[in-house]
Amino acid sequence: MIETDVIVVGSGPAGSSAAKHAALGGAKVILMDKKSEIGSPKRCAEGVSIQGLEKLGIEPSPRWVTQEIQGVRIQTPDGTDTWLTKDEVKLPEAGYILERKVFDKHMAMDAARAGAEIRIKTLVTGIEKIENGYLVFTESMGKEEVFKCKVLIAADGPEGHIARWAGLRPAAKAKEMESGVQYEMCNVEFEKPGVIEFYLGSCAPGGYVWIFPKGDDIANVGLAILPHKAEKTAIEYLDDFVAKSPYLKNAQxxxxxVGGDPVGGMTKKLYDDNILVCGDAAGQVNPLTGGGIISGMTGGMCAGQVAAQAIKEDCSKKFLKQYDEMAHAELDHEIKRYKKVQEYLLTLSDEELNEIAHAFEGETFEKISTTEIVKKLIKLSPKALLKLGKFI
Ligand SMILES: Cc1cc2nc3c(=O)[nH]c(=O)nc-3n(C[C@H](O)[C@H](O)[C@H](O)COP(=O)(O)OP(=O)(O)OC[C@H]3O[C@@H](n4cnc5c(N)ncnc54)[C@H](O)[C@@H]3O)c2cc1C
Structure with a gap:
């Protein structure tokens, strides 16, 4: 049996961040992932905010930034466009388009450089609570092994099992799990280069369609839907969009x-004796955009820091509660605000979206933040006031 202080399951952005910060805090850490190549396949449109990376102290690298965002296009169902330039916009997930396959590997490398041991192609098949810790059962290349740790960090993504095995509630109810599908395409035509595009309305019920440019003629073209709002499968909506879009007529x-995106907000209980949950597994996702890279890494950072301290002091839930407080202090404000906007958008028909876009035509923005957009929306629509009055 291999003994360590902290085991992190999942080397996505949240897990690598947790492993890095636990190692920096002096803990002996093992980071495990079932994948043979960290970051691959990606399940992401790869948008990330510059401020988010800055807050985490991560220097952008040309190795994993494919495109700096130059602006935003928002199109409503009747084809009305709202164009915003990079200087006007301060929206989440607007900054860089990454190459996640490279980014995720680099975040795991950061964890390794901080002292964490990485085990790739290692599937966690089960866990067992013991006094003062967890046993973690793994299978790798046909070999079964048992590990023992004092703190287990579940960063095993939207469909992760670890939290449920530990008796904690899973992150997302089925109703709040968006179903995402995306093509990475070439031969994509752009009206303006470097602009991220959002298409709202019945083209993606409960979510939106995106075209995120990755340099040259390459883009992630995808959508997410809430299945209970939809009449078709996500791939059927995407194929319909691709077939109709003039910008994708030659795209390949x-x-x-494909992947699920938990947009229901943070899980009520993120910890228990000897265990912490972070990232998508904990619902640390922006409910409006579906973005979870920065929020998951923030949750991971908090989990890693608390785990390292717990190793020195106390690994019971009494001590680990600190993680819950930290994660809520860091993320609650944003997640709760964006949940309100998401719920409001869900009430709008195609016609209402068009009306709002028309009302915005001719409006000038000096700087756009979500709060500014909501303020203008409230001015324009009484329905928005009712739903979003407390947002600002
Ligand atoms: C279609 C789509 C588009 C998206 N676009 C964006 C975007 O543009 N911007 C953004 O910020 N977010 C986006 N997201 C969300 C983002 O991808 C996730 O929030 C983010 O990857 C969560 O990171 P994580 O580390 O929590 O989980 P993950 O990245 O899912 O990592 C979990 C890891 O755990 C491993 N694992 C799971 N179970 C086990 C096990 N039993 N044993 C060992 N390993 C295990 C998996 O192999 C995986 O590597 C998108 C999501 C989808 C589905």
Whole structure:
């Protein structure tokens, strides 16, 4: 049996961040992932905010930034466009388009450089609570092994089992799990280069369609839907969009990505004796955009820091509660605000979205933050006031 202080399951952005900060705090850490190549396949449109990376102290690298965002296009169902330039916009997930396959590997390398041991192609098949810790059962290349740790960090993504095995509630109810599908395509045409595009309305019920440019003629073209709001499958909506879009008439897919995105907000209980949950597994996702890289890494950072301290002091839930407080202090404000906007958008018909876009035509923005947009929306629509009055 291999003994360590902290085991992190999942080397996505949240897990690598947790492993890095636990190691920096002096803990002996093992980071495990079932994948043979960290970051691959990606399940992501790869948008990330510059401020988010800055807050985490991560220097952007040309190795994993494919495109700096130059602006935003928002199109409503009747084809009305709202264009915002990079200087006007301060929206989440607007900054860089990453190459997640490279980014995720680099975040794991950061964890390794901080002292964490990495075990790739290692599937966690079960866990067992013991006094003062957990046993973690793994299978790797046909070999079964048992590990023992004092703190287990579940960063095993949207469909992760670890939290449930430990008796904690899973992150997302089925109703709050968006179903995402995306093609990475070449031969994509852009009206303006470097602009991320959002298409709202019945083209993606409960979510939106995106075209995120990755340099040259390459883009992630995808959508997320809430299945209970939809009449077709996510891939059917995407194929319909691709067939109709003039910008994609010559586009060819070189990759397809599918995945769930938990947009219901943070899980009520993120910890118990000897265990912490972070990232998508904990619902640390922006409910409006579905973005979870920065929020998951923030949750991971908090989990890693608390785990390292717990190793020195106390690994009971009494001590680990600190993680819950930290994660809520860091993320609650944003997640709760964006949940309100998401719920409001869900009430709008195609016609209402068009009306709002028309009302915005001719409006000038000096700087756009979500709060500014909501303020203007409230001025324009009494329905928005009712739903979003307490947002600002
Ligand atoms: C279609 C789509 C588009 C998206 N676009 C964006 C975007 O543009 N911007 C953004 O910020 N977010 C986006 N997201 C969300 C983002 O991808 C996630 O929030 C983010 O990856 C969460 O990171 P994580 O580390 O919590 O989980 P993950 O990245 O899912 O990592 C979990 C890891 O755990 C491993 N694992 C799971 N179970 C086990 C096990 N039993 N044993 C060993 N390893 C295990 C998996 O192999 C995986 O590597 C998108 C999501 C989808 C589905």
């Amino acid at each position: 897919a070189v990759e397809i990505n």
